[in-house]
Amino acid sequence: MTIREIAERIDAVVYAEPEQMDEDLTGAFGSDMMSDVLAFAEDRDVLLTGLLNPQIVRTAHMLDMSCIIIVRGKTATEEIKRLAAENEIALLETKLTMYEACGKLYEGGLGR
Amino acid sequence: MTVSSDALHFHYDVDGNNFTSAGEASVQVKRMLRQMGYHPDLIRRISVAMYEGEINMVIHAKGGDADVYVTPDCITVILKDVGPGIKDVNLAMQEGYSTAPDNIRSLGFGAGMGLPNMKRYSDELKIDSVVGVGTTIEMTFRSA
Ligand SMILES: Nc1ncnc2c1ncn2[C@@H]1O[C@H](COP(=O)(O)OP(=O)(O)O)[C@@H](O)[C@H]1O
Ligand SMILES: [Mg+2]
Numbered sequence: 270m271t272i273r274e275i276a277e278r279i280d281a282v283v284y285a286e287p288e289q290m291d292e293d294l295t296g297a298f299g300s301d302m303m304s305d306v307l308a309f310a311e312d313r314d315v316l317l318t319g320l321l322n323p324q325i326v327r328t329a330h331m332l333d334m335s336c337i338i339i340v341r342g343k344t345a346t347e348e349i350k351r352l353a354a355e356n357e358i359a360l361l362e363t364k365l366t367m368y369e370a371c372g373k374l375y376e377g378g379l380g381r
Numbered sequence: 382m383t384v385s386s387d388a389l390h391f392h393y394d395v396d397g398n399n400f401t402s403a404g405e406a407s408v409q410v411k412r413m414l415r416q417m418g419y420h421p422d423l424i425r426r427i428s429v430a431m432y433e434g435e436i437n438m439v440i441h442a443k444g445g446d447a448d449v450y451v452t453p454d455c456i457t458v459i460l461k462d463v464g465p466g467i468k469d470v471n472l473a474m475q476e477g478y479s480t481a482p483d484n485i486r487s488l489g490f491g492a493g494m495g496l497p498n499m500k501r502y503s504d505e506l507k508i509d510s511v512v513g514v515g516t517t518i519e520m521t522f523r524s525a
Contacts, residue, residue, distance in 0.1 A: 304492030307429055320489045324436075327404040328489075331411065331428045333421065348401075356408075 270294055270379045272336055272359050275315070278377050279370045281338065284350055285359035294336055296380045299371045303328040310334070315379065317370055319343065326352040335359060340367045384457050388450040395435055395460075397444025400488060406447045407432040410458075417451070419524060427456055427522050430502040433495040434460040434518055440485050441465070442516060456522045466512040474500065 273290045276283045283290075296313035300306050301320045306328050310316065316329045317338045326349055329337050335358055339345055342364040345353075353360040363370055375381055391413065393406035411428040415421075431447070438445045442464020450457040467473045474496050481491025500506045505521040 301489060302486075302492050303489035304494045307433060308492070308494040308498050311425075318489075322488060323401055324404060324489055327408060327432065330408060331404075331425070331432045333425055 270374070270377060272361070274377070275336070275338070275374060275379070276361060278373050279338070279361075279363040279365050281361040281363040283359065283361050284345070284353065285361075286357070289335070289357070289359045292335065294379070297371070297374060299340075299367050301367075307332070313380070315374075317367060317374075319367055321346065321349070323348055323352055325349065326356065326358060329358055330356045336361065338363060338370060340365060340370050384450040385452055385455075388452045388455075388457070391449045391451070393447040393449075395438050395444045395447055395462075397439055397442060397462075397464075400439060403436050403439040404432050407435050410449055414451075414456070419456075423456075423522060423524050426502040427458065427520075430499045430520055430522075431458050431460075433498050434458070434520070436490055437495050438462045438464070440481060440490060445515075454524045456524070458520045458522075459517065460520075461515065461517045463515040466514055466516055467508070467510040468512055470508050470510060 271291045294314035297315035298310035298313045299317035301318055303324050314334055315336045316334050318325050319341045321343050338361045345360055407428050414424045442462035445462030448459045472478055476497045477493040479491045479493035485491040503520040504523045507519040510516040
């Protein structure tokens with residue numbers, strides 16, 4: 270699934286470079302615990318989280334993930350946006366809850 | 382430590398008073414290893430393990446020193462702090478064991494998966510810890 274398609278499915282605001290929009294992303298992992306992401310999300314491209322601090326970007330970067338989706342209507346801080354751009358990680362914001370966002374993306378075939 | 386004398390050496394100070402910047406050393410190491418052309422899977426193992434260790438130094442100790450030694454086929458990461466030390470290393474190695482306070486958990490860490498992850502992602506993990514003195518963790522990664 271591409272970032273363009275993900276953004277459509279979960280009605281997300283996107284912070285990304287144009288060339289990132291059509292990259293094909295495969296797996297996803299959703300958690301507010303970065304410890305669990307680091308333990309269980311090897312070989313996934315997308316991180317869904319309701320946590321809002323710079324460690325979400327570092328965690329995604331360490332795991333070579335290329336997309337972070339912030340759920341529950343939170344908005345990324347300038348620092349989070351800057352760090353994500355610096356590391357070529359696309360950033361999305363959705364008003365949906367974790368459960369709804371994961372459900373819609375799974376239903377659409379992401380990580381299935 | 383058994384690092385060859387022709388290894389490249391990189392040093393980083395890990396600031397124990399700043400959770401926001403925790404992980405910056407691991408970010409720099411990841412960039413450097415990419416520039417050097419190591420395999421992405423090896424780089425991911427190293428960066429995740431080092432990041433866990435760096436976070437631990439910030440949340441459990443008072444920061445410390447990170448030293449990375451690089452040769453073509455072996456990368457060694459040494460994390461040294463003068464924090465409280467680990468009373469029971471075997472217990473600390475168990476998945477889910479954590480003494481992290483709730484405020485750390487609300488920052489996304491403290492699930493007790495850090496040390497088990499460091500063991501899983503490294504080829505060798507040595508923990509040298511003395512209560513009241515500090516902790517030194519040495520991780521070795523082989524590129525073969
Ligand atoms: N550098 C350190 N200094 C002191 N104690 C540590 C250090 N690293 C780990 N520990 C202890 O080992 C426990 C387990 O560590 P870890 O598996 O990383 O889990 P977590 O960091 O989520 O608590 C910690 O809760 C802490 O008690
Ligand atoms: Mg830890």
